[in-house]
Amino acid sequence: MTQPTRPQRDAADPSTETLQPDLRYLGAPADPGVSDRVGLLRRLGVALQPDEEFDRMARDLAEELGVPDGMAMVNFIGVDQQYFAGLHTPDGTTIDREMSREDGWCPHTVLREVPLPLSDVASWSRFQTNRVAEEFGIESYIGAPLPGRAGDGNLGTICLIDSQTHDWTIDHVRTITAFAERVANLIYRRAGISPDGNR
Secondary structure: OOOOOOOOOOOOOOOOOOOOOOOOOOOOOOOOOHHHHHHHHHHOOOOOOOOHHHHHHHHHHHHHOOOOOOEEEEEEEOOOEEEEEEEEOHHHOOOOOEEEOOOOOHHHHOOOOOOEEEOOHHHOHHHHOOHHHHHHOOOEEEEEEEOOOOOOOOOEEEEEEEOOOOOOOHHHHHHHHHHHHHHHHHHHHHOOOOOOOOO
16 A cells, blocks of 8 residues: 655654654544653642743743744643643733643643654644644644653653744754753752752
8 A cells, every 4th residue: 555645844853753744633642651740740849830930931942942922831731731831922912821632732742752843834734733723823833842850751841833834943953952951950950859860
């Protein structure tokens, strides 16, 4: 049987092994580690509430990526919902910090080991019918998992979405990876755990 042809990949994405652009969007992927992740966040003292330091990191990410008018988040994904503990919006626009796990792209990113840069979300049929893209006119996304320590799984994600397409480069990928490390380090430092996982 002839295999479906992949569309042109973004050269910035070092690994798209979990993407299947020939599929229509069917909601969030299975997340077998979600209960462990939620328990870990609770033990680390991460609260699902607005966090000023996370807000600043989201704002700084938008600036560093050169998309200050984009929307950036530090996101924690639970069983049914995802929560933007860090949030930057254009001109301080108010949005709900809670969203269904079935929407958006971060529920995919949190399961990855590498960032997920989508320069044009509509070019990936798996994502182009995503409700967030349809209702809010989102054209591009870049996100990275927040890496856990000492055998922990990913903690959450940091991401940026925008209403314009962007040619994400390897420099953008490196930038968001560095921000993901900064957020993860802050979480562990608050919990009294060093970067190597020792208390």
